[in-house]
Amino acid sequence: MTDADDNASEPRRPAADPAGEQPLLGRTIAVTAARRSSEQRTLLERRGASVLHAPAMRMIPIAEDELVREATGRTLAAPADIMVLTTAAGVRWWLQVCEEWGLADDLLELMGRIPLYSRGPKTTGAIRAAGLREHASAASEASPELLEMLLERGVSGLTVCVQVQGAGSGWNPMSVLLDGLRAAGAEVIEVPVYRWELPEDLDALDDLVRTIARAGVDGVTFTAAPAVIAVLERAGAMGIHDDLLDALNGPVAALCVGPVTAAPLIERGVAFTAPDRMRLGSLMRHTTEVVAERTAPIIVAGHELSVCAAAVLVDGLPVEVSPAQLALMRALSRRPGACVSRADLLAALPGDGADPHAVETSMGRLRRALGAPDMVSTVVKRGYRLNI
Template sequence: MTSDKPLSGLNAVCFESRLSESAANLLEKYGANVISAPSMQEVPLEKHDEVFGFGKKLFNGEIDILICTTGVGTQMLINALETRYELEKILDALRSVTIVVRGPKPIRVLKKYKVSFEVTVPAPNTWKEILESMDNDEQTSSLTEKTVAVQEYGESNDDLLRELKQRGAVVLPVRVYRWELPDDTKPLMKGIQAVLDGNVAMALFTSKTQIDHVMQVASEKGMESPLKEAMNNLFVASIGPVCTGGLHSYGIKVDFEPTRSKLGVFVREISHEFEDPSSQL
């Protein structure tokens, strides 16, 4: 290993999908040999019943707070509403509610449309930080009988919805897309097989759904138990607490979490783990 390429000669499998090329480029920058194994895709819902139900309440002034959880989801929410309503009507209505943003990606979408937001959730942007941020802001600290719409990303966050209800809110989940396996699962299967064959030293996960899909495919092939065992012999890197929780739920240890749940920080800080010659690998 060299100081500028601390991952030199290390084989890594990365299950990132939407930013798979960026993740591979970052890892290769530090010298790693990368197997990209995309494990998911975002699929818009065929029917937008929840979105249009939200829209009706929004235009009737029945939404008090909107929690925007992802940039992709916020954009899809606006796009879906735009199939039925004028864009300016949508934006004017959004400007009339208190908006909570989970991290920088929904912020970028809202700024593009000149829609303001009142509460910003800090890293690592889990449901716990959402609640803490809301509890600490006078505009969102009292939720009794307030209608809180939650733009969901792929799957419901039961913990967040439960805690909002316990605070007295009327909770309105709004799903705009779901997560599915990629249309082509051959690269994913190649990554899984590389782990089983002992051909990689590191596995990187950037979302809980990735591990769910990896284990789903392994289970369908009768490989779930051997894969868990093999994973526990690798250096497993998780981008944040939610992802870590998903790995732990399958009995897979996590060796590393970054200080911030950002892809560039994630890979850079992994490389720092291997700058020390005494690193475990």
């Protein structure tokens, strides 16, 4: 479910923090989630971040999905000998839509007499809320452990119903489990309790992808593998796939809720980080810690200086800088204390200007904006450096 009030065209500015603690002040975070995006925005903004959001995927309503109804019919008709349930929301939605279809009693009766394997605590909670009991639960909340348990039980010749996450997106995080069951001789019925497609507003997503690819954000959060795939595919369609990978392997932190979500990045050799627990709250705390650490201030001429993707902070406070001045600061901060040539600084300026005086003009304005001119030193006939 997407949030109707989300607008990706402009970053939302941080809300006031009564505690005065805003570790993400001046930082910009991209959010790609379709579900619970408003919750992410609120938590990040409370920490001082500016948030850019565009849903990378949209979810097909389960009641309108003929694939779900057909798979449910097969599960009841076979009937399934074992059922693997992987998401709490999926359990609830499946039972709800079966109620609308007049199949809920039949499904609950089947679930009450066959072994139910749960992917983790949240799924187990949904199973018990439905008046059922799980046969076993994966402590790791991961497919390989579920597969190991099922193979140990033995599945040859049995029909196994598997609740599939995000089917139809071009990325199936359950492939290891599904392939392993089939290789062991099981007949597998996939029930895509929700299905993903690209969002209707591709322009908003494309704008967000461009911003990430040019390192216009300090971090990007992913809560589903299909969203990662969508961002990568849109970058490819726009001809900026390599730029996107360079950004994610460089100044932009790729922040994933867990390793399943990160799998498409792992396949492409992209660096990512994830919290210890696959929960949204844990991801938000992890995002705060990682981004704050990556943009930690350095001491320049006795002042604390933080250079972020879209802002500069001096002694913890944002200073107003133009895109050109920000570009100069980003170039200087990549090599603190080292001389950066005028040619390199000119190349860093927005546009295709060739006038070397543009660097001097922008540098003079930057020094005034910083309020501490001695933070940037001139290296005669060579360039400029941060005075650390």
